[in-house]
Amino acid sequence: MTIRMIAERCGCSTATVSKALNGAGDVSRETAERVRRVAAEVGYMPNAAARALKTSRSYCFGMLFQDEGSGGLGHGFFAGILNGFRDRAAELGYDIFFISGCLGHRKIGYVEHARYRGCDGVFIPNEAYEDPGIQELAASGIPLVTIDYAYEGCGSVLSDNVKGMADLVRYIYSMGHRRIAFIHGEDTYVTRIRVRSFRDTCEELGLEVPEEYLMVGKYCRSAASEEATRRLLALENRPTCIIYPDDIAYLGGRNEIYRQGLRIPEDISAAGYDGIDFIKMLRPSLTTMWQDAELIGVSAADELARAVEQGRGCVPRQIIIPGKLLPGETVGRLPV
Amino acid sequence: MTIRMIAERCGCSTATVSKALNGAGDVSRETAERVRRVAAEVGYMPNAAARALKTSRSYCFGMLFQDEGSGGLGHGFFAGILNGFRDRAAELGYDIFFISGCLGHRKIGYVEHARYRGCDGVFIPNEAYEDPGIQELAASGIPLVTIDYAYEGCGSVLSDNVKGMADLVRYIYSMGHRRIAFIHGEDTYVTRIRVRSFRDTCEELGLEVPEEYLMVGKYCRSAASEEATRRLLALENRPTCIIYPDDIAYLGGRNEIYRQGLRIPEDISAAGYDGIDFIKMLRPSLTTMWQDAELIGVSAADELARAVEQGRGCVPRQIIIPGKLLPGETVGRLPV
């Protein structure tokens, strides 16, 4: 079913049909209505390929989503982002497809892949931002939006990790804790921000932070948390509360704490980060910093559409999305 | 960069370039090599839209993936399937995009959406298979592959739930248990198969299954598991082992068990289903039936490509993927 067939049924030209269907001004109201009625009757759908070929606009967003363990689709945080992005993109009239960096058995660059499909913009929620292939993409001129990382000249959406970590520390402080440790994830942009905010907030509160209270762990890895927790608990002046890299990593710490026969939060307090769904099923319920993944995804779609539609003149934005403290039962109240 | 520009540089026609690039036989070896060299030099990429328009093959798979809570992207099982599918599809030369059922603010059917983008086949990993819109898709003639559900005339990949449940029950039996309860998920195709297999296996083992041992719970919902567990534990002749709908749902049961001051597995045993990643971080480690999500996804991509490439004459297959028992610590050994 093409516009040609509709033109025949309506007794007019394909040009008129096209105009009517696209709401061009120079078509009489009656004609436009007749065309639209017939189109609806026969269930006409435009051909995306033809339209893209002609207009060089595909109404597609490409998405890079490598699944290397922790940061993949299975993670509630990224799943939430993807959901928000997908839904908003659909509302805006864009379809999404995956950019894989290969075509059949042939390795191709992300830029080539994106151009091959003619996608209008590219979304990168969780990639290795230092990867040369991705930096090439950032420099290619294709509109781009990243999450929790900003390229020069590209849009980005950032979870408010500064305020997030600050709020978390302040809450723990308000519960009476004065010895707070932070097991942070591997060295990334986000990690550096959180560590910085952790330090600043502690200083602001007049807390001293022994260097041993800052331990390196891994996102989403229980083993690293177990080990770090073990060392923290062995300290002479051990912390009363431990902040973990994220909710999943907390599980490792929890194992170690229980193994030592300690109770949460009576003997030691703990907090996570992310606020992903499944932690609601844990007892005691986890105190954590919820990140608004859905809104992050939605904002990314908005920003990408804006970049595409405004074209070259678009000045890229950094959008910051606040989170929210989820007070659970794992941070106990201490006498001050 | 188009074949025309390459033709100019090579001093030949676009037809020759096209043939050379597509490996047609009727091009001299030298010409072909020259064309390919030039193409590589200038970084030529074909235009997918033009190619699709001409050949009415898009080398795209559409994917339906609604995220309604439990069965969404955030779930390790579906994330695994999607991963496997994506990677294999890329190898086969297909890109994947989401079919959303709307185009801008306009609601359209899945069939329309699929046709609009001209996708060669559609993948449905987790949808409501009774949905009329999806049944319409199944009847549309577009090649289709579903997971854990089979439409008449369409390909499907099924996790071996019959053998999976049987193996799980047999293992629990082998550990000395004779009173095994099964909290199953809401009524779906998969649930019915598992319940059936549970019953059959028990009978085969000579176990009688009191009706109270079969409780209805919910997939991925801890609250339902808590409630069901509570009722099981209150039974006069209570089970020694409880099988949960899945690994996540187990968490609810676990909460209830601990709340009653019971220990796992000393006082009561438990098992899950799925074998998703994060359960490795639980202590005691969960005994569960692992489903090979990756392979399910890979097989689905293979099957869909086969359906597309064989065309109308393709006789659809049902592919069954075995799982594997993951013996953990939550099923204890009982004296027989």
Added chain:
DNA sequence: TTGTATGCGTTATCAT
């Protein structure tokens, strides 16, 4: 072996 010509379905320009 190579080239010419046509059309895929659409939009856009320019007459009418």
Added chain:
DNA sequence: ATGATAACGCATACAA
């Protein structure tokens, strides 16, 4: 207000 026509980039039937 409407229509004839060209062009988007590619693949292919057919002529040379």
